[in-house]
Amino acid sequence: MNSADYLGLPVDVPSTALFTDHYELTMLQAALAAGTADRRSVFEVFTRRLPEGRRYGVVAGTGRVLDAVENFRFDDGVLGFLRDRRVVDEPTLEWLANYRFRGDIWGYPEGEVYFPGSPVLRVEGSFAECVLLETVILSILNHDSAIAAAASRMSAAAGGRGLIEMGARRTHELAAVAASRAAYVGGFEATSDLAAGFRYDIPTVGTSAHAFTLLHDSERDAFTAQVDTLGRGTTLLVDTYDVTEAVRLAVEVAGTELGAVRIDSGDLLLVAHRVRQQLDELGATDTRIVVTSDLDEYAIASLGAAPVDAYGVGTQLVTGSGHPTCSMVYKLVARAHSAAPQAPLEPVAKKSLGSKSSRGGRKWAARRLDEDGVAEAEVVGTGPVPAELAGRQLLVELIKGGEVLAREPLDAVRARHKAARGLLPLSATQLSRGEAVIPTEHVSL
């Protein structure tokens, strides 16, 4: 796979190496000079807390991380830039020219849920090869997991009704592509974003905007133009002028086979009921109602009793419904005392002034279930895994010796998320603010 796929563009993109903070390279230079760069090291990605009020997190972006690591190479253009700007010295540039990641990466499989302290990714190798990956790994996981968490809550709130991601215009144009992917993982079914359809094969949908109605001399002309070319199964937008008149006209133009009507403004609960009644009276009993106005998981839930068939969600989805990032960090948790291949790993941790302390040591994680098969604790530990948890371990090997082991179709990831969420206590999908739905227990054996 080349990084064209990674970016979601029909192009060849040779490198992800510059999605990197300057200090990763100066640390590399200093460690190379000091002879400490080759010490075997373990970095872990985790969060200290969930966003306020949230009950679980959703791991998303893992597949994108694998692509980014594979394409993390320093070509001549990049090296020339680093040389011109004197970011690092010549020995470091030579080292970078030969860089590729040759270590191991373990992680929670994409779509899994996580909790505070869950080691969602573990990167092992020399200090030098691992430290460089910090920025791009965090960019991807922090963004994608934030969107997936919002999508998952919306999906739970929607029950079985359709969910369409429509937020491309509310976020950076390439963040939008990743957001569509994360929304799909979290339970959405389709996107408006063509680039997301191109890159990830997510179904794309769309019909028309108010501008299309306003372009024409009358609403009738607009509806006729749309139905003539897109067919009676299309979705007509009925709130440009008067909704009741538009619904009447829509059925007159398209007949009772009209696919759907879309409502994009007003009191959706009230309007949806009125439109449903009107459609039924006109005989368009199979015509669906799609609503799309500034929805979030609370608005979706509040429309649970309304005759709505599908929700289109934009702003609140692609901005993580109040939490556009999820504070994952990438921390050195263990390293060898020397560069000798057999030097044992020793745990390390910052002793912080504030709340930024972390736990040293290379960790495993397992989810303990109660006798009914419902999750009751996230168990995170160092040392041997207790026998009773051995079958419930969460980390899987993703990259071994630099080779990607585990790529999977997005539908499998989506199914995994649904299954993982289904094993959580029922209160996981309550929308009210609360604590993590299961506690994280730290053990050290």
Add this chain to the structure above:
Amino acid sequence: MNSADYLGLPVDVPSTALFTDHYELTMLQAALAAGTADRRSVFEVFTRRLPEGRRYGVVAGTGRVLDAVENFRFDDGVLGFLRDRRVVDEPTLEWLANYRFRGDIWGYPEGEVYFPGSPVLRVEGSFAECVLLETVILSILNHDSAIAAAASRMSAAAGGRGLIEMGARRTHELAAVAASRAAYVGGFEATSDLAAGFRYDIPTVGTSAHAFTLLHDSERDAFTAQVDTLGRGTTLLVDTYDVTEAVRLAVEVAGTELGAVRIDSGDLLLVAHRVRQQLDELGATDTRIVVTSDLDEYAIASLGAAPVDAYGVGTQLVTGSGHPTCSMVYKLVARAHSAAPQAPLEPVAKKSLGSKSSRGGRKWAARRLDEDGVAEAEVVGTGPVPAELAGRQLLVELIKGGEVLAREPLDAVRARHKAARGLLPLSATQLSRGEAVIPTEHVSL
């Protein structure tokens, strides 16, 4: 300019055409079939409101919009995708194969401030050629302007002190590059993001993280390794273990020429005072203090009395400090009744159920100043411009007949923002929540 530059990558990216919502293309198909696609049309970008409590907005991303419009082409790969997925029919695909934007774009120059109703961009041409650009234009302006607005507030709060953008790890890897750019427009001076340095020539900075200290057998080893290779002017991170001991050690290792120390946790106000006193007592009176822990504009302001020399800002900057998008919309405001070249433009507007109404007509905008030269109103109108406002008009021509007229260096944009903000009433940069600092007056002559 090719889209490699657009993406901030050392590559050739042929097209931005898929950063587009599905419905833009189905509307195109329907308008082509109905014979309405060639009606001359005017679309405007504006917001109905500022984010809650904000007093002004900042236009950012205009330069990226110009690149995106220039690179909006449908090549064979893209057309093949659209055909395979049956997004549009064959006549529409043929039309797209020849697409390039040949219309005109006017807009607020990048870096300007804006208010509710300000027509920050105006796109004119056939309906077909203009409607396609909606999604990518909004993606760019909504994202970049949100970041620039947060940056501007932080810059005002920081007074003359240094501001470093460090948020790459908290947002999508390419959104991060655009965020660095927008932060620079808003008043930041440097970034940690190497891709932003590569693409936009923004100064990049960085030294070391806690992992570097933890890699070494002692803090002394770590400091020595860093100073040996990066020089005494480097910034040492002093809060891995004990701050007082670390500051003592830092000056011992680097001498009083030590460039700076960085504090990344704890009560920054208290710690900064203590560290300053210690540095001064050690004779390191020129050693600067950089702080970097979860800062936003309020935290920056609250450190105004602390002996801090520079702020590194991450999460809150790249997520727009609570407002990661800015609700700009792209609305058809006027169109001709026929495709005849001389057909007059007629204003159009949605009559909405809720608060989504808009004002029809092709608009001009001017900022009226009081006798002291301070802005007192944003005047937005249709029809002729009043003589007294003719010299204060805000829109400039950016693209004419499809050709980009106005590219400018980012430093000019940054200077423009500073100047524009400086003409606002003093209360503009108050951090307390309030209304837009000047009213928007709508006139129609």
